[in-house]
Amino acid sequence: MTTTLVDGRPTVTVASYPEYQPAQHAVDHLSDNGFPVERVAIVGTGLRTVEQVTGRMTVARAALSGAATGAWVGLLIGLLLGIFAGGDWWWVIATAVVLGLIWGTVFGAVAHAMTGGQRDFSSVSGLRASEYAVEVDSGRADEAVRLLDRLPPRR
Template sequence: MNNKRTSRSQAPVIPQGEVIGEFKTYAEASDLVNLLIEKQFPGGQIAIVGKDLRTVERVRGKLSNARVALGGATTGSWLGLIWGLIFGTNPEAVTTQDAFAPVISAVFIGAGVGMLINILRFAFSKNKRSFISQSTVVASKYQVQVPRNLADQAATILASKTLE
């Protein structure tokens, strides 16, 4: 039996190594990683470490019964369309209108059911908020790290970039 652990099954750890760049945005750190990889630096040895993490919740809009109903109708319509296409088409129908009538009915029934379920769920929810938001985790700075034994190779690549 093989007890070797792969990198996928190992518990996450904070990478140790030399910081070769520190940036205010993730995009800037990512640009440095792209440069290193383009210059044949081993990509599996690079880490972008976010420091001073914060959760940011951005309010996207007001949540009302109408918005909840519209969201439910949209989801229900898609489910009804899929249901209708799978179970409702009639290949033996004389006209195209007759063939797709069950599909159209399924879309409208799905919209109604989806709307009803969403409105009931919203009405009975205990954590009732009147807004929609999206949470993200952001860092105040991003560090690009490489193992100590590869720091000189990374520094050489960075020096050649500044000379260009």
């Protein structure tokens, strides 16, 4: 068990896991057994950025993505303007969605074409840790260790 500070409180690492889900399972077990989980932290260490490539980005795919975004923006603007439109509120919303879709399509395609092939793929970025430590306030560490010793395997 190692002692660190979390939010200015002395804490003790009572367990560590190579993945997040087992750490979450351990905290859930503590909660199920009445442990004051507001005094628990899951601390990820050894952070690295992972960019998962999700597919090839073409002008058509960029236009489609822009169309979807434009339609959502158009819907929002249409709803806001539709409040003041009186009886023809549905026409205002439909017009805003169609205009948003058209503008989104054009801007999506043009923006991708202007990159000149610099980034012809789409991706999702995230952080991953090499280890996840369950830390509790130092005064409650013995109780947490005792409860975690009875941790059932994950379902």
